[in-house]
Amino acid sequence: MIRLSFTDRYKITRLRALMTNIFSLAAGLVVISIIFLIAGVNPLFAIAEIFQGSFGSMYGFKETITKAIPLILIGAGLTLAFRAKFWNIGAEGQLLMGAIFSTWTGLAFGNTLPSFVIIPLMFAAGFLGGALWGIIPAILKIRYAINEVISTLMLNYICAHILTMLIVGPWKGASRFGFPGTDNLPEASILSVIPGSRIHYVTLILAIACAAILTLVIYRTRFGYEARVVGENPDAGKYAGINFFKTTLILMAVSGGLAGLAGVGEVAGIHHYLSYPASVSSGYGFTAIIVAWLAKLNPLYTIFSGIFFAGILVGGDAIQISLGLPAATVEIVNGTLLIFLIMGDYFLHNKINVTFSRA
Amino acid sequence: MKKWTLFMLIFSLVLLGFSAGAFGAEDKKIKAGFIYVGPVGDYGWSHAHDLGRKQAEETFDWLETVYVESVAESDSDRIIDRLIQQQKCDVVFTTSFGFMDPTIKAGKRYPDKLFMHCSGFKRSDNVGTYFGDLYQMYYLNGIMAGALTKTNKIGYVAAFPIPELIRHIDAYALGIKAANPEAKVHVKWIYAWYGPDKAREAAESLIAEGCDTLAFTEDTPAVIEVGQSHTEKGKQIYTFSHYSAMQPYGEDSVVSGQLMDWGGMYVKILDDIHTGNWTNEDVWWLAKEGAAILGGNETDPINPKFVDDLKQAMIQTEAFGKISAYDLVMKRYDQMKQGVDVFDPFTGPVYDSKGTLQIKAGERASKDDLLSIMYYVDNVEGTIPQ
Numbered sequence: 125m126i127r128l129s130f131t132d133r134y135k136i137t138r139l140r141a142l143m144t145n146i147f148s149l150a151a152g153l154v155v156i157s158i159i160f161l162i163a164g165v166n167p168l169f170a171i172a173e174i175f176q177g178s179f180g181s182m183y184g185f186k187e188t189i190t191k192a193i194p195l196i197l198i199g200a201g202l203t204l205a206f207r208a209k210f211w212n213i214g215a216e217g218q219l220l221m222g223a224i225f226s227t228w229t230g231l232a233f234g235n236t237l238p239s240f241v242i243i244p245l246m247f248a249a250g251f252l253g254g255a256l257w258g259i260i261p262a263i264l265k266i267r268y269a270i271n272e273v274i275s276t277l278m279l280n281y282i283c284a285h286i287l288t289m290l291i292v293g294p295w296k297g298a299s300r301f302g303f304p305g306t307d308n309l310p311e312a313s314i315l316s317v318i319p320g321s322r323i324h325y326v327t328l329i330l331a332i333a334c335a336a337i338l339t340l341v342i343y344r345t346r347f348g349y350e351a352r353v354v355g356e357n358p359d360a361g362k363y364a365g366i367n368f369f370k371t372t373l374i375l376m377a378v379s380g381g382l383a384g385l386a387g388v389g390e391v392a393g394i395h396h397y398l399s400y401p402a403s404v405s406s407g408y409g410f411t412a413i414i415v416a417w418l419a420k421l422n423p424l425y426t427i428f429s430g431i432f433f434a435g436i437l438v439g440g441d442a443i444q445i446s447l448g449l450p451a452a453t454v455e456i457v458n459g460t461l462l463i464f465l466i467m468g469d470y471f472l473h474n475k476i477n478v479t480f481s482r483a
Numbered sequence: 484m485k486k487w488t489l490f491m492l493i494f495s496l497v498l499l500g501f502s503a504g505a506f507g508a509e510d511k512k513i514k515a516g517f518i519y520v521g522p523v524g525d526y527g528w529s530h531a532h533d534l535g536r537k538q539a540e541e542t543f544d545w546l547e548t549v550y551v552e553s554v555a556e557s558d559s560d561r562i563i564d565r566l567i568q569q570q571k572c573d574v575v576f577t578t579s580f581g582f583m584d585p586t587i588k589a590g591k592r593y594p595d596k597l598f599m600h601c602s603g604f605k606r607s608d609n610v611g612t613y614f615g616d617l618y619q620m621y622y623l624n625g626i627m628a629g630a631l632t633k634t635n636k637i638g639y640v641a642a643f644p645i646p647e648l649i650r651h652i653d654a655y656a657l658g659i660k661a662a663n664p665e666a667k668v669h670v671k672w673i674y675a676w677y678g679p680d681k682a683r684e685a686a687e688s689l690i691a692e693g694c695d696t697l698a699f700t701e702d703t704p705a706v707i708e709v710g711q712s713h714t715e716k717g718k719q720i721y722t723f724s725h726y727s728a729m730q731p732y733g734e735d736s737v738v739s740g741q742l743m744d745w746g747g748m749y750v751k752i753l754d755d756i757h758t759g760n761w762t763n764e765d766v767w768w769l770a771k772e773g774a775a776i777l778g779g780n781e782t783d784p785i786n787p788k789f790v791d792d793l794k795q796a797m798i799q800t801e802a803f804g805k806i807s808a809y810d811l812v813m814k815r816y817d818q819m820k821q822g823v824d825v826f827d828p829f830t831g832p833v834y835d836s837k838g839t840l841q842i843k844a845g846e847r848a849s850k851d852d853l854l855s856i857m858y859y860v861d862n863v864e865g866t867i868p869q
C-alpha cells in the first residue's frame with residue numbers, strides 16, 4: 125500500500141523555488157502537447173513557434189517587452205498587498221481608473237501644456253485614480269470587515285461600466301464616427317516609443333524603478349516590516365502598536381496607484397485614446413496576480429516573471445497565425461500553464477512523503 | 484545532472500524554434516494576410532470574408548493566404564506587424580472599419596507592401612479600400628417588411644451608429660415606405676459587431692414594444708433565433724437574415740435577407756495585384772457586380788413559405804401601378820442588377836426625420852453622399868445617438 129503524507133517545508137531555498145517553477149512549466153507543456161496532438165499539430169513545432177514568436181525574434185521580443193510593462197507595474201504593486209495578505213483582485217479596475225483619470229488630464233490640458241509638464245501630470249493623475257480605487261476596499265475591510273476579495277473583484281466591473289458609460293456618452297469623440305471612444309490624445313500627451321517598436325520606454329523605466337524601490341521598501345523600511353507583520357502575524361502587530369488602518373490604506377494606495385500607472389502607459393503609450401475596457405487592458409490586472417505569485421511576492425522578481433508572462437501572451441499569436449488553430453487555443457494554452465504554475469506552488473510549500481508498506 | 488538535462492531540453496526547444504523559422508522562406512508567390520474582427524465561425528461578417536478568402540485561394544495557384552481571427556482593434560498594430568515581418572505577407576486585408584487608422588499607419592511603416600482596408604475612407608499610396616454594400620438588399624427587405632407587418636412597428640437591431648448602418652436603416656425604411664407608408668422603424672443600438680447576448684436582449688425588447696418584423700446588423704443569428712422561438716410559440720415574427728445564409732436558424736421566421744459574396748472581389752483585387760494593375764482606388768461593389776445578393780439562404784431569394792403572402796399583398800406604385808409586393812421586389816431587384824442608374828433606393832424626394840429635404844426630387848444620392856449619410860429618413864423613429 126502506498127501512503128501519502130504532507131508536511132510543511134520550513135525552508136524554501138531559491139534553487140528549489142526556481143526548480144519547482146521550471147518543473148511545473150515542463151509539466152504544463154506536456155499537457156499542452158497532448159492538446160496540440162489532439163488538434164493534429166506537432167507539439168514540438170507548436171511550442172517552438174510560441175517561444176520563437178515571443179523571445180526568438182527581434183520583432184517578438186519587442187512585443188513581449190511592450191506587454192511586460194503593465195504586468196511588471198501591477199505585479200510589483202500586488203506583491204506589497206499580498207504580503208500584507210490583502211487579496212487585491214481589483215488591479216484591473218485600478219488600471220482602468222488610472223486610464224480614465226489620465227485620459228481626462230491629457231484631453232483637458234494636452235493642447236496647452238508642453239510635454240514635460242503634461243506627461244508627469246498624467247502619470248500623477250493615473251496614480252491618483254488607481255490609488256482612490258484601491259483605497260475604497262481598504263476602508264471597507266478595516267472599518268466594516270468586508271471581504272476584500274469580493275469588494276475588489278466587484279469594483280472591477282463597476283469601473284469597467286463607468287468607463288463604458290464615459291466613452292459611449294459624454295466623452296465620445298467627434299472623430300470616432302459613432303464608434304465609442306474618446307478623441308485621440310493631443311500630440312504632447314502621447315508617450316514616445318523606442319523607434320521601430322511599441323515600447324513606451326518612460327513607462328518601462330518607471331516600472332523597473334518601481335519594482336526596485338518597492339523591494340527596498342519591503343525589506344529595508346519600517347513600513348515594509350509593518351506591512352509584513354500585518355499579513356503574517358496581526359496579533360503581534362497589534363501589541364507592537366502598528367496602525368492597521370494607516371498601513372493598509374498606504375499599501376493599497378501604492379498597489380492601486382501602480383496599477384493606475386499601468387493604465388496611463390496603455391492609454392498614452394499604446395492606444396492614444398480611451399476605448400472599451402477590454403481594449404484598454406487585455407486582462408493585465410488578472411494576469412499580474414500570477415506574475416506577482418510567480419515572483420514569490422518579491423517585487424524585483426516581477427521584472428522577470430512579467431517578461432515571461434508577456435512572452436506567453438505574445439507567443440499565443442503564433443498559435444493562430446502559424447499553426448492555424450482557432451483563437452481560443454491561445455487561452456487554453458495560457459490557462460493550462462497558469463494552473464500548473466499554481467499547482468507547483470503547493471508542492472513548493474508542502475513536502476510530500478510517499479511510504480510503501482505491506483498492509 | 485537533472486539541471487543539465489533540463490537545460491539541454493530547453494536549449495533544444497529554442498534551437499528547434501529557430502530552425503522552424505528558417506524553413507519558412509518562400510518562393511515568389513503572393514502571400515495575403517487577412518485580419519478579421521470576429522471569429523470565422525461567427526456566421527456573419529468574418530465568416531463571409533473567410534469564404535471569400537477561400538474562394539480566392541482556390542482560384543489562384545500562386546496565392547497563399549493566412550488569417551487571424553478575433554483581433555481587437557487595439558491589437559491590430561501588432562498583428563499587422565506579425566503578418567508582414569514574420570509571415571512575410573505581400574498584402575494585408577484588414578476587414579473592419581476600426582482597423583482604418585492602424586492600416587494607414589502600417590502603410591507608412593511598410594511602404595513596399597500593399598494594404599487593403601475594408602469599409603474605410605482613408606487611402607494612401609499603398610493603402611486601398613474596398614467594400615461591398617448591401618443597402619439595396621435592405622431596401623428590398625424593407626418592401627417585404629412593410630407588406631407583411633401587421634402592427635406597423637418594425638424593429639432594427641443595430642451595431643454602431645456609423646454611416647454604413649444609418650445607410651442600411653434608411654434603405655430599409657425607404658423600402659418599407661414604398662410598401663406601407665404607415666409603418667415606422669424602431670432602432671436599438673447594441674454597440675457591438677459580435678454580441679449575441681445583447682442582440683437577443685434588443686430583439687426581445689423590440690418585440691415587447693410591439694414590433695413584429697425585425698432586421699439587424701450583428702454577426703450572429705441571435706435575432707433570428709428570437710424570431711423563430713416567438714413564431715413557434717404562435718406569435719409570428721418576421722426576420723431578415725444578415726450577411727450569411729442564416730435562414731436554417733429560423734425557417735418559419737426568416738422571410739429573406741442580404742447575402743454578401745466577397746469571393747469575386749478578392750479574386751479581382753488579388754488578380755490586379757498579381758498582374759500589376761492594382762491602384763488604391765476604392766473598390767465599391769453592389770448588386771450589379773454580384774456582390775450583394777437577395778436571400779436568407781443560397782437558393783431562394785425569398786423563403787417559399789412567405790411567397791404567397793407577398794403575392795397577395797398589393798401595393799400602389801408610381802412606377803408600375805398596382806403590383807404585388809412579390810413582383811415589386813423582383814422588378815426592383817432586376818433593376819438593381821442592371822445598375823444604380825436604372826434604379827436606386829436613394830432617389831429623391833427623400834426627407835429626413837426632422838422634415839428637411841435631403842435629396843431633391845428626381846436626383847440620386849452620390850456615392851460620397853451615401854458613404855457619409857448621417858440622418859434618419861422620415862419614417863424612422865428617434866434620433867441617431869451622438
